[in-house]
Amino acid sequence: MRVGRTRTEAPRTLVLAGASLVALTAALTAAHAQQGGSSVRLDEISVEAQGAGMPAGTVTSGTGGAAARGVEDPKGPIAGYVATRTTTATKTNTPLIETPQSITVIGQQQIRDQNAQTLTQATQYVAGAYAGTFGADTRIDYLTLRGFVVSDYGIYRDGLQLLNYGFGYFKVDTFGLERIEILRGPASVLFGAGSPGGIVNTVSKRPTETPFGYVEVGGGSFGQKYGAFDIGGPADKEGHWFYRLTGYGRNGGTQVDGAPDDSYYIAPAITYKPDGATHFTLLSSFQHDNTAVTSNFLPYLGTVRPNLSGLRIPRSLNLGDAGFNTFTRDQAFVGYEFEHAFDNTFTFRQNLRYGFNQSAQNADIGQLGYSDAAQTRLARYQFLTSTKVNLFQVDNQLEARFSDGYFRHDVLLGLDYKNYQLHDNQGTNFAAGYTVPDLSILNPAYGPATGRPLPYLVNADSFTQLGVYLQDQIKISDHLTLVLGGRQDFADDRVVDKLNNGTGSNGRSDSGTTYRTALIYNFDNGLAPYVSYSTSFQPLIGTGIDNQTFKPETGTQVEGGVKFEPPGQGYFLTLAGFDIHRKNVLTANPANVLFQAQLGEVRSTGFEAQLVASLTDGLNAIASYTIYGLTNERGTADILGKVPVNIPENFASLFLDYTIQTGDWRGFGFGGGVRYVGRSFADTANTLRVPDYVLFDAQVHYEWDRWRLAVNASNIADKRFVSSCQSSASCFYGDARRVLASLSYKW
Template sequence: MSLSLFACSASLATGVSLIALALTGAASAQERAVTLDTLSVEGSGSGVGTGGGNGRRGPETARGPVDGYVATRSATATKTDTPIIRTPQSISVVGAEQIKAQGSQTLSEAVRYTPGIYANQFGPDTRLDWFLIRGFSATESGLFRDGLQLFQTSFANFRIDPFGAERIEVLRGPAATLFGGSPVGGLVNIVSKRPTFEPLHYLELGGGSFSQRYAAFDLGGPADESGHWFYRLTGRFQNGDAQVNFAPEDRYYIAPSFTYKPDGATTFTVLTSFQRDETGGAGQFLPYFGTVRNNASGFRIDRKLNASDPIVDRYTRNQANLGYEFEHHIDDVWTVRQNFRYSFTEVTDKRYVANGYMDASQTTLARYGFQTTPRAGIFTVDNQAEARFSDGYFGHTLLMGVDYKRYSLSDTQASTFPVPSLNILFPRYYQSAAAPTPYRVINQQLQQVGLYAQDQIALTERLTFLIGGRQDFVDNNVDDKLNPLNSTTISESAFTGRLGLIYNFDNGLAPYVTYGTSFNPTAGVLASNVPAKSGKGDQIEVGAKFQPAGWNTLFTVAAFDLVRENVLTSTIQDPFVNVQLGKVRSRGFEASAVATLAEGLNLTASYTIYGLRTIEGAATGDLSVGNVPVGIPENLASLWADYTIPVGDFKGFGFGGGVNYVGRSYADLSNTLTVPDYVTFDASVHYDYAGWRAAVNVLNIGDRRFVSSCSSPTACFYGTQRKVVASVSYKW
């Protein structure tokens, strides 16, 4: 389908919807209510959470708590509060209860039982979370918080503590029609905890492997007697070490928020968070021979080896988010919203980086020094108008919006060649080197304006048609301080669209088909300090969702075919420098099940298989053409079950366990070096009594030694070692 035809179709559909809206008076109130009920039942997605300290919850909303493991609604795929069973695209929701049961302390850990996504690609990195969705990186531009984007580029990273998340939603496939920038493979949207209507008091203490200790609290409820003001204060403070020597892993996170509801039609919620991270170079760049395979001397490198040096190794980050969500119901048809946030991060990252062996026996690592001190801020505002109405024939959920984002980056990167080598058998630390010399000093500003429209049309009570279109305008300016002649401004514009059709049978089966295009402006620069081209792509997806009547269960299957252009990847010579490939294609199949099978028994399972191939290289003779891109497994499977005894003498006692399978990947462009597949097991034991909860969670219980991936033959990354965390909490 050509873009011009897509644009014409979307414009025509929007025009017809607006005409229908103008004629809503022809439809009776009864017709309107019946039709709208097929699109959305209860809840408007207001900012106030429905959870309370007494355990009572109202109907689920798209931004509220998930009751158990099975979410029924989401706003990530459509920006409207829509039942998942009526959404014609793949989406998975991990609620706070599942995060807690699995003992997840990072976003990467929280999504490890979700289909289509591979997290911790570079091992348990203490700096940020890495995500591959349907074979493509979603780390740089696929991280969203409360529906607003957080760019991660040039080491100016954001990290979100999952303790502050009400739910984590993984949308697979293009979403640019609504968000104006996201990878074609999908995105991760974290929905923050919000003020609650009822009093909430929660305290938790814990600790475990690698000398970890932490304290967390979650407080909320009404702030006045009139019932107009509500608050929430969430925080978590952690002190400990990483799984490699000499690397701390300390975090200080606090998130105050409040809601003002002057009446039943208006909600104004302020969401803030502040976080400081202090850690080191836990992500090691180690050679293939010595990690995946034995080296020339016949052994493998110790997983705890720090290839950097404590004399220089340091990573600190200060980040802050300040924003609000405003929503007002004008009448039974119209609702307007404005979502705003300013996010800021500043990072200091210093280390020595391993760069392969320098001797025939492969016992000594060559190293170079690296230092970066980026600062970044992103200002985002999204204005929406939503109309739910019937034109007498069809029901409509019409969404129109305009959004604006401005990303500002100040980036300085420096290096030193060489620095003292490191013997992996007898490492000697506290070796100094010359001060790094800057090779990149740039200021970048990316501005984007987008206009979008979407209509979810109930053609019948069972058949829903979704159509959307968006026009974006982007200016990307790079000011090169070292080489002013390289300063560049790129202006781009693009139209993206999405079509979807889903049919809901009475028995709970809902087959669907969807097609979408993607346009993804890319922050950061390439090796020549020029802006990267915007990523583009398209996808067709055919699938089905099944929610049997009377079951608290959701089954999903999906087959997809997507192509992405201008894929960013690091170079073999320098893992910190990006180049852009031509085109990569991903075809595959996903299946998942999330269920509460009986009282106290929860289960989640997933399976993913896809074929990933580079179909067009960055240059003539590119070795990657026809092969699988490095570091990306094409098979994933997982199963987790948790049971709590509901009655009897052992009431409140529970246990859980999980298994994760990750298929093989490659360490080189020619696909001659294979990283083997691996299986890990998790376990949990817990006891709940009168508001108290004691739990022990173990990740990789067998302490399986494995390599998560390699981005080149000299850059491989060990996976998570056995990690035990014990906790005690009290809720009242």
């Protein structure tokens, strides 16, 4: 580890080298074509799918070698619910049954059947995942995997990281996704970042070979209305250019009075395929969100339990004055995926993207408890933030598939780089020297803001990371595969304290080495036991209350399990046991909730089971079960040996959907799901418990010709529950009943 202020020029040089390599590849390809030379033909992949806006014939590249027609594209549609291939776990086109790590893939049909409009809603039936930790929060999708937060450093889009630090949240629109891949366990060897609990990689919709169109309108609870469209296909007669345009817009309210949830999204994409060996796809998206703070920070007494007056705080209570409980965000992504196969052995890929995010929040917040002895009035403070994020990333990959005479190898050599720039301005009424009126939970009275917050933090954060990685998937025999991987990272974090004219500026440079070794054996009957050991490395952005930058988080995991995918049976079962140690863990600072602190080491040991099935024509099913134990193994005396707050350690779910295939009722479908979430703790001493809860979901739908009508309901019994508590003064109501009707047409 090296601490200093000098920046290295190596990252810029290596990135330029990667860009130059792409330019050289393009030039060689063009020259080769002009000379009439033959090129390697990567057969195009065609998959039949029934998902909304998901036609057959997504334009694909080989993604790691020649692919046969009829094999699933790992970035394309899924036939039914059961995916068979992925690139997330290994960055190569690998069957799920040959991947020695626990992973769940959600396709567009499942997203449509559940009408999941957020990443939180789409992952509620995934083993190991707890979605919606902070309840009905419309600003961000908050997820944990195996007991560890992944919303900050563990969300990815098309294999490139979405950094969510402070209040610079990126938001993912599910209508723009082809699939969602949840990889459990450390992934730092390939990605250089992420929680040891895992990562969530969202895969964008891409242009298709087959022309198509899709439109959908809908609406329901809290006055929500939405419309969406998805069109694409070839753009020329020669079959070299393809396009896709996806759009989505909604407006309306939320379960919190006066809090809007408006969002507008547009995503143009273009693919160019000059021949079977070269593939270039431009991916872009633009999004605007207008909402509010809906995850009210409420006291334990009055939510989980009745307060001293025997009352519970209404879920619909808006803690912020309606005129200035606001959160707005504008974000944009522009990037590309390039691939060129030199021959049957070597393939080069480069994925590059620039992301921009600008957000602002102004709201009255809870977290202060009651202001009167009868516990009928809530104390509040005003919080204002303005954030701007610029994020540049590039990932260069060279893949080689060959045999050394004894074993078959799939070797991946990579060089990636990211540059994250954050302008972070946060202020409160405390800094401005005025108080915010408390709020009655019986007769809430609102008025204009009593003042404007002054900043207590104005920082310019600069974070860069350069990583070199190497992986070899070794086929020792037709049944036994050994995966070896290693990576070296170089990270630099600088924070300029602009509020104090730079006097509190700080920074550090860190390096980290991670590795993975895994073994999987594939029996002919579809049984595949596996074992793996992996490590993680996550440099942390920002500073604590002392204005000091944080040490990187590190972790280790041992995982063993078995996968079962009997040929032709239409289901996939994964069982996994794991033991994770995570060091330098960030948690809320007990001295000031506006800051974080590194208080020790947490261990997570547990078991997961996930079943995904398309059992017969028209019947799809998902089932999951998770149990683990979380323990603070190092830290201050008050948390040592205790379970961290916010996180349940036991949950299970089951979801079914059936569509009648013949007879007079052909096209009519129905289904539903049940979700169980176990108890969690509301205080570090583990004396306050948040009880477990069970929720029920249901849906009916009817398809005829090219039309589809559907009604979806989540938490159909409208059960009032607390999703978690961060402390005795910060608890969060979960989602109320949500009913949405939709009508769609495709051509």
